[in-house]
Amino acid sequence: MRIRVSSKGQIVLPAQLRKRFGIDTGDELEVIEWAGSIRLVPVTGGEPLDALTGLGSGVPGFSSAELIAERRRDRDRTDDPR
Numbered sequence: 001m002r003i004r005v006s007s008k009g010q011i012v013l014p015a016q017l018r019k020r021f022g023i024d025t026g027d028e029l030e031v032i033e034w035a036g037s038i039r040l041v042p043v044t045g046g047e048p049l050d051a052l053t054g055l056g057s058g059v060p061g062f063s064s065a066e067l068i069a070e071r072r073r074d075r076d077r078t079d080d081p082r
Contacts, residue, residue: 013040 003011013023021042023029028043 001014001017003014005011017023023042030041030043032039032041
């Protein structure tokens with residue numbers, strides 16, 4: 001499914017997605033940057049980040065071990081005085 005961004009930075013969520021996820025006029029969505037992508041998560045009360053539990057599972061080439069290793073490499077590069 002492909003949508004366009006307007007000159008004002010707006011998008012329209014197709015009706016079938018709004019219906020499937022129970023999104024109505026005035027509802028809030030959390031915008032999350034995740035694994036090189038943008039995710040829209042409906043805010044349904046409680047903590048929005050709870051909706052992200054398990055989001056990375058099944059994503060090819062992505063695991064918590066790889067994320068930790070990447071963060072350590074970032075840290076080591078930052079600590080390197082060169």
